């Protein structure tokens with residue numbers, strides 16, 4: 085009886101200290117971000133480590149695919165197909181990230197939408213094998229259209245093709261850390277790799293805190309966060325540590341479906357620009373927030389930027 089009471093109190097305590105915080109992990113540029121490393125054992129190893137860590141931590145992540153990476157000399161590359169199957173075989177979701185990662189700021193609506201449709205063939209088939217629909221679309225560079233007309237026409241196109249846009253709330257430069265880490269790994273500089281990994285975790289934790297504050301400033305509460313990451317070596321090695329960081333901060337891991345159920349995600353965006361920024365920033369700009377409001381966003385360390393030059 086005492087044990088039951090103790091467990092009950094513990095559960096109550098855990099919910100009271102903020103188990104209500106939610107985050108969805110999203111990974112872009114699948115099947116894999118390998119920076120030119122074509123070794124299939126490296127790519128499969130990276131993917132296995134990432135996916136198994138997500139599964140072990142019960143993180144219902146989603147990966148966004150660039151199908152151009154799936155082809156070799158015009159043929160579907162079985163290695164790349166196996167990488168994507170690693171995701172779907174473990175019950176993880178996939179979404180469309182266009183075929184060739186075009187920049188909507190630089191191409192026309194016609195060119196862009198053609199690339200969207202070209203990018204859905206294999207992903208749709210892989211999801212169908214699991215009885216799941218292809219539902220989500222993530223804009224490359226988070227560029228949704230630099231004018232209202234261009235943004236509206238793409239939004240209508242995506243809706244007509246039954247896509248739901250996958251927003252990002254915790255925007256960050258994980259790709260810079262990842263490239264620096266990849267280069268350090270190529271040089272077998274384990275000291276530098278460790279430093280990059282440790283700094284990456286502190287940087288992301290600071291970003292999380294920043295967007296928690298921005299969320300409260302904008303909505304008066306913390307909304308379910310959507311974290312943007314890439315399918316890189318760095319993220320495959322640090323996925324477990326990242327999950328532990330979120331848990332330590334009282335987060336539970338949710339799917340994109342669950343995160344988007346929150347009404348805050350229906351907040352209209354009424355400002356447009358060439359930027360690729362967090363939806364929280366776009367909602368803030370739409371509500372008339374100015375410079376001061378955005379102060380205090382954590383910066384990528386200079387040495388990381390230098391390592392990626």
Ligand SMILES: [Zn+2]
Nearest residue numbers: 112113224225
């Ligand atoms: Zn991308």
